[in-house]
Amino acid sequence: MNILRKALGGNPRRVAAAAFGLALVAGAVSACGSSSSSSSASSGFVVNSAPSSLFDGDELTQPFSKPDVTLTDSSGKQFNLVQRTKGKLTLVYFGYTHCPDVCPTTMATLAATLRSLTPAQAAQIDVVFISSDPTRDTPTVLHTWLGQYDPAFIGLTGSFTTIQKAAGTLGIDIEPPVKLADGSYSVTHGAEVIAFDAKGEGYLVYTAGTTVPQFQHDIPLLLAGRDE
Amino acid sequence: MYRFTLPGNGRDGHPPATAPRLVIAAGALCALIGAAASACSSSASRTTPTSSPSASAAAEAGPRGSASVGHIKITDAYIPQPATPSLAAAYFTVTETGSQGDVLLSATSVPASQASLMQESENGANAGTMSELTGGLAIPAEGAVVLGPGGYHLMLTDPTSPLTAGGSVALTLRFKDAGTVTVKVPVTSLLSDALTSDPSTGSSTGSSMADMPGM
Numbered sequence: 001m002n003i004l005r006k007a008l009g010g011n012p013r014r015v016a017a018a019a020f021g022l023a024l025v026a027g028a029v030s031a032c033g034s035s036s037s038s039s040s041a042s043s044g045f046v047v048n049s050a051p052s053s054l055f056d057g058d059e060l061t062q063p064f065s066k067p068d069v070t071l072t073d074s075s076g077k078q079f080n081l082v083q084r085t086k087g088k089l090t091l092v093y094f095g096y097t098h099c100p101d102v103c104p105t106t107m108a109t110l111a112a113t114l115r116s117l118t119p120a121q122a123a124q125i126d127v128v129f130i131s132s133d134p135t136r137d138t139p140t141v142l143h144t145w146l147g148q149y150d151p152a153f154i155g156l157t158g159s160f161t162t163i164q165k166a167a168g169t170l171g172i173d174i175e176p177p178v179k180l181a182d183g184s185y186s187v188t189h190g191a192e193v194i195a196f197d198a199k200g201e202g203y204l205v206y207t208a209g210t211t212v213p214q215f216q217h218d219i220p221l222l223l224a225g226r227d228e
Numbered sequence: 229m230y231r232f233t234l235p236g237n238g239r240d241g242h243p244p245a246t247a248p249r250l251v252i253a254a255g256a257l258c259a260l261i262g263a264a265a266s267a268c269s270s271s272a273s274r275t276t277p278t279s280s281p282s283a284s285a286a287a288e289a290g291p292r293g294s295a296s297v298g299h300i301k302i303t304d305a306y307i308p309q310p311a312t313p314s315l316a317a318a319y320f321t322v323t324e325t326g327s328q329g330d331v332l333l334s335a336t337s338v339p340a341s342q343a344s345l346m347q348e349s350e351n352g353a354n355a356g357t358m359s360e361l362t363g364g365l366a367i368p369a370e371g372a373v374v375l376g377p378g379g380y381h382l383m384l385t386d387p388t389s390p391l392t393a394g395g396s397v398a399l400t401l402r403f404k405d406a407g408t409v410t411v412k413v414p415v416t417s418l419l420s421d422a423l424t425s426d427p428s429t430g431s432s433t434g435s436s437m438a439d440m441p442g443m
Contacts, residue, residue, distance in 0.1 A: 094355075100317040100384075102348055102356060104308065105377035105421045112422035148311045148418055173352030184385075191356045208348075208356070208378045211423040 054221055055204055056214035057195065063203035066090065066196045067166035071130065071158035074143035079156055081128065081166075087198050088126040089222050094167050094174055094190035096133035097145040102208050103189055110193070111149040113215040122152075124198070124223055130166065131157045132174045133187045170194055170202065197222055290416040293396070297409035299326030300367070302401065304374075305413040307384070308421040309393045316341075316391050318382040318399060318413055319421075321374045322367050329369040331404040338398040339391075341384040348378055358383075364404065377421050393417045 053059045066082050073079040081090075091110060095103035107129065114122050129146055131137035134157040137145075142155030157163075160176055167174045167190065174188040193210070195218070196202040204218065293305035305320035318337075324330050335343040344360050351357040365380060367373050375381050384397070391397060393415055400410045 097312050098315055099358070100310065100312075100315045101346070101358065101381050102378055104311055104317075104418075105423060107311070108308070108419045108422040112419050112424070145311045167355075170354075172354045174355050175352065175357075186357055186359065188351055188355045188357045191350065191354050205354075209423065211425055213424070 055218045057204035057206045057210065057218050060203045060205065063201040064170050064194060064196075066092075066200040066202060067169050069162060069166040071156040071162065072139055074139045074146060074155040074157075076139040079154070081156070082200065085126045085128065085154075085196075086200070089124055089198060089219065090126045090128060090196040090200075091193050092128045092130065092170070092196065092202075093193045094130050094132045094163070094172055096131055096177075096187045096189055097137050097141055098133060098185065098187065099189055102191075106193060106208060107146070107149040107153070109210065109212055109215065111153070112212045113219065114150060114152075116212065116216060117219065121219065121223060125219070127153045129153060129155050130163055131155070132163065132167070132189050133177045133185070134158055134160050134163060135177070136185075195222055197225065290420055291414040293320070293399075293411045293413040295409050295411035297403070298406040299328075300324060300330055300403055300406040300409065302409060302411045305399070305411050306420065307391060307397055307413050307415045309415055309418045310391060311418060313390055314386050316384040316387065316415075317346075317377075317421075318343075318384060318397070319374075319376050320382075320411070320413070321372055321376075322365075322401075323372040324367040324369060327369045328405065329371075330367045330406055331363075332365040332367060332373075333402045333404055334364070335382055335402065336400045337384055337387070338400075339387045339389040341387040343399075344383045344385065345380065346383045347380050367403075377423065391415045393420075 066085070068080070068082045070078055070080045081092075093103075093106055093110075095106065097103070107127075110127050114125060114127070117125075127150065129142070131142065137155075137157050139155070139157060142157060146153040146155045164174055164176070172190045172192070174190065177185050177187040179185050191208050193206040194202045195204040195206065204222065206215070206218075290306065292303070294301070294303045295305075296302065301323040303321045303323065305318065307316050307318045310316040318335075322332060332345065335345070337343050345365055346358050347361050348356055348358050361380070365373060365375075373380065382399070384391070387397075395415045397413045397415065398410055399413050400408055402408045
């Protein structure tokens with residue numbers, strides 16, 4: 001599995017898909033896997049890790065643990081991710097507000113999804129936007145930006161190193177923002193939303209390009225619990 | 229989103245550098261193995277049982293701009309109201325009806341802004357970044373390129389007046405061969421770039437919230 005993982009760019013969730021496919025057709029599946037893992041560019045790809053999956057999201061064979069990280073929320077207060085989102089279905093995304101495309105699309109998609117749920121369902125869900133550009137994304141900036149999508153969305157900022165480390169535990173490589181010669185910035189964002197169930201297990205990922213109907217499909221299943 | 233709609237080709241979104249290879253390879257996979265192909269074809273056509281109703285609803289999405297010049301057609305143009313006022317993304321589809329292909333070189337806007345052709349690309353594991361397209365955006369002969377969420381977009385930086393839903397932007401696009409075309413691009417709601425259906429179907433990417441249950 002390690003070889004597979006390496007071949008797929010260190011992307012653990014593709015391993016199951018690739019292992020399944022490799023048994024069938026080695027060459028072709030690498031194309032399929034590589035297109036799905038380049039989700040930020042292609043965005044049209046979600047490959048279920050197995051045809052039998054209940055979920056529209058990519059199901060991991062090894063779930064991630066919710067990062068035990070303390071950051072600053074959009075009101076400027078300390079926020080421990082594990083403690084404060086305990087018992088909630090938690091949808092975590094790493095992005096930045098000076099992002100014209102993928103980050104707004106992801107937040108709009110999640111906001112539209114939550115609006116379509118019953119209030120009781122929505123109350124069981126936390127959407128957490130963790131800044132990959134924390135210097136520019138102050139609590140105030142996050143508050144204003146996220147509030148336009150949904151005032152209940154949680155925005156977190158803090159030291160880049162802390163955020164990078166938390167992202168790293170979820171298999172997401174973010175790099176420090178780089179200021180370019182023309183004064184603009186090059187910033188990395190996560191290419192997926194990770195869903196942690198009420199027990200804090202993150203076993204589903206949603207690549208950029210996941211649609212509202214796909215979230216609508218999976219959320220009741222996630223709220224019901226994995227084994228039901 | 230990036231895709232060619234060349235005849236006989238897939239309409240998948242792919243990273244540009246490897247697009248032709250991936251289309252062929254994905255097609256081969258789907259042809260070869262029925263069971264596994266369901267994973268592959270669902271990613272290609274993105275059909276899920278629950279997406280169908282919204283897909284049809286999304287066809288009646290918010291306002292879209294269109295225009296044409298020579299053999300170039302611009303359709304499905306819109307700008308979701310930006311959450312960061314200094315930074316908006318314009319989305320549209322460029323269709324080349326001619327047989328020679330063309331290149332989208334640059335753009336200007338009214339209200340004025342710095343208009344840059346940008347591309348989303350993978351950058352490390354499960355992460356992405358945005359970079360400027362240098363040399364313009366090639367439009368294949370008898371094909372189309374979609375600028376849409378997650379792929380190419382025209383970034384409008386520091387517009388001289390706020391871009392708010394209900395307003396519009398006059399976007400002038402300059403093509404290498406076809407010349408310039410101005411399209412009136414409506415600014416749609418903040419949530420209009422929520423993905424309601426298969427991004428690879430282009431026109432139904434993003435829709436007005438009126439289409440959403442409970443909106």
